[in-house]
Amino acid sequence: MSIITVSNQITGPGKDINKKHDLFDVLFLTFSAVLSGTLGWNDIKQFGDEKLEWLSQFRDFKIGILVDNTIARVISCIKLYELGKCCRQENN
Template structure:
């Protein structure tokens, strides 16, 4: 299964009011931006604006690219365990498909991810490696 299919299990705690952006669209944007070197909400928004045509080849982005404050608000509302489960399931699929038993992780702390003593947002980028 693709990463996007795995991301559909992610849940978030957010009111239905003013819900404009699809959760999977936002997570896909954030992962793509971080893998491309984005550091912080502004960089993620800029990446989305600059790469909109590429992003929209993979996801609908019906209401365009969300602004940085919206991205941050959506990510803060994610149930972390469900995102972790989705990413681990995807990594295990990749590992199994490619027959590579080692998984390497590169981690980052997003700048601007700390709000009022709430823990920072950490992102781990997994890759499968040969023995």
């Protein structure tokens, strides 16, 4: 099972009609940035801006990188038990 398939099981914030960014794009950006050593939301945003060409090889990011407050808001709305459940499924 791929991480993309598993991530589709995570409930994201907001209603579909108001979503401008794909939830997996935000997760991919955040995971990539944190694994690269970023320490906060502003650093994640800066990483995204600097690495947009690289990130775009894997995901669409058609409207660019979210602002740091939006990244924080989206990530904080993810239900941690769902994320944990998905990670456990990925390892099985």
